[in-house]
Amino acid sequence: MQNIEAQIEELKSQISAIDKKIPSNKISMIVFSGDMDKVLAAFVIATGAVAMGMEVVMFFTFWGTPVLRDKNKKSGGKDTMGKMFGAMLPKGTCEVKLSKMNMGGMGTAMMKSLMKKKNVASLDQMIEMAQEFGVQIYVCEMSMDLMGFKREEMIDYSNMSYCGVATFLEQAKDSRIQLFI
Amino acid sequence: MNEEIKVNKVLDLKGLPCPMPILKTSRGIKEVEIGQVIEVLSTDPGSLADFPSWTRSSGNELLKTDQGGEVTKFYIRRLI
Numbered sequence: 166m167q168n169i170e171a172q173i174e175e176l177k178s179q180i181s182a183i184d185k186k187i188p189s190n191k192i193s194m195i196v197f198s199g200d201m202d203k204v205l206a207a208f209v210i211a212t213g214a215v216a217m218g219m220e221v222v223m224f225f226t227f228w229g230t231p232v233l234r235d236k237n238k239k240s241g242g243k244d245t246m247g248k249m250f251g252a253m254l255p256k257g258t259c260e261v262k263l264s265k266m267n268m269g270g271m272g273t274a275m276m277k278s279l280m281k282k283k284n285v286a287s288l289d290q291m292i293e294m295a296q297e298f299g300v301q302i303y304v305c306e307m308s309m310d311l312m313g314f315k316r317e318e319m320i321d322y323s324n325m326s327y328c329g330v331a332t333f334l335e336q337a338k339d340s341r342i343q344l345f346i
Numbered sequence: 347m348n349e350e351i352k353v354n355k356v357l358d359l360k361g362l363p364c365p366m367p368i369l370k371t372s373r374g375i376k377e378v379e380i381g382q383v384i385e386v387l388s389t390d391p392g393s394l395a396d397f398p399s400w401t402r403s404s405g406n407e408l409l410k411t412d413q414g415g416e417v418t419k420f421y422i423r424r425l426i
Contacts (some may be wrong), residue, residue, distance in 0.1 A: 200410075212369055213365045213369070216365070216368045216369050216372035217372075217400060218370070218403060283363060284362060285363050294369060298369070
């Protein structure tokens, strides 16, 4: 009798150990690119995944970081390099370009007008949608620091926080899908 | 065979391309009770493949697909 109880206990602990290894119904994305088309695709997948009943986390790093800047916000106290990066990198969604066929901005402008004509949601609309759907956004603290961005110049987004690589890996480890965009 | 499906809510998503049909449907379906049915009108050609996938993944039931010209009608029962 005691033997069976001991076996049950052991099985229980084994099951709970296995349980911890099963990933959640979650998708983790790294948004490395700052190209309009790629970031748009990332948000389409993110919102789509929520609609499919999944939890979604997006990690913005490197060139993806300036996409989340707010063009109407200003921030002071930057050093020369920070000011330079700030001026050279896109200030939010309205300044991001296509990865192909940009043609000095003409291609991007054409794509935007085509998207409008075909009723395809803009990057701004997709970000708004992602916020409504509860998509969690993490921004790489190291990229922010490297490019001299301040938190006060980022967009207002309810589920946005700042983190490092460990936060991403912890989430990615627990996700069924991991994407690098 | 062609029994009437009782529809509790109609979602008109005509003219909206991917990913809007499934985004709006995932929201709209929450406005009916579990067990009730929504009728979704879509002109997005991708919807034909997407709605079966969406219903399977989200745990709802696609009762019927009516393909008539440009507009396709999807009848979906809310299960969760």
